[in-house]
Amino acid sequence: MAHRRTFTVKEKVDIISGLKNGENNVGLCKQIGVSHSTISTMWKNRSKILECFESKSLKIKKNRNPTHQDIENALLVWFKAQRSQNVPISGPLLQEKANHFARQFGKTNFECSRSWIYRFRQRHDTVDGKVCGESASVSQNTVTIG
Template sequence: MAPRHTFTVKEKVDIISRLQNGENHVNLCKQFGVSHSTISTMWKNRAKIMECFESKSLKIKKNRNPTHQDIENTLLVWFKAQKSQNVPISGPFLQEKANHFARQLGKTNFVCSESWIYRFRQRHNIVVGKVCGEAASVSQNDCNN
């Protein structure tokens, strides 16, 4: 029995685009070492895969929705607003804000952990890094030029 192979979203999109360009199922099966049904399932779920590709990280292998979607949406809106003002945000500060929004939304069973923040960052492609002093002073026009 062949070992199980899990494809990333990017790999699935590549396979779907090759199928759309007329490549044969059999050739793809041989190349990736998977069964015909695996490729067919990707083709059948292509709309869902493409939606995930456009909105999420390319490295994820399973499309899971968060259990506290309302907290996540509120935190994401707040995070984007802070980033647009070049406010540096650390992990503990994000945790504190998530707990704050949970209390505001009346969620008593939610406690934000480091792993929740890690997965939040993964789902939304948030990379933590230093904001340089000059980064905010450069106009978008100069960057385009």
């Protein structure tokens, strides 16, 4: 019996591209080492896979939607605004802000955990850490074009 294999979104898109470019299903099955039905299922779900490819991280293996989509959207908008100003954002700060948005939206059953922040970062391909680089250290007011 063959081992179960989980494909990333990028791998699925590569398989779909191969099928679109004329590779046959049997050849791909032998090359990758999966059954015919696995490739057929990817082909059948190609619109969902391609949509996920264009909007999300390529490393994810399952496309899951968060249970508190409104909090997630608000936190993502806030996160992008802070990052555009080169503000470093830690996990505890994200947790605090997520709890703040939950209170604003009247969610009494939501308490942001470290695992929720971890999954948020995975879904949106964000990283923890310092914002560094020369462009972050120079104020735009001091730069003159001569």
